Amino acid sequence: MLSTMRSMKGSRCGGVLMNEFNRCIKERKLLKMVPNQDIIQREMDDFGYDLVRARESLLNGDHKWASIQAYYCMFHSVKALVLNKGY
Secondary structure, eight states, X not given: OHHHHHHGGGXXXXXXXXXXXXXXXXXXXXXOOOOOHHXXXXXXXXXXXXXXXXXXXXXXXXXXXHHHHHHHHHHHHHHHHHHHXXX
16 A cells, blocks of 8 residues: 555656645644554554445445545545654
């Protein structure tokens, strides 16, 4: 997952995201810290759990709940990426 997200860096969407990320660093909205692999792994575990549940909800026809769970998949995966960069 992390390698897939890293490959977005060169894409147009990835470039916009990196610009926004760098702006947040410049404005001190993100502060440098030592990455904690336990916390990063917990975020990835939460991502995996939510992804499985989102797929189940989708298969059961509960599209609204599946979209909420998919949002949390994105939240946890991006949080893991930011933590992995040391912020």
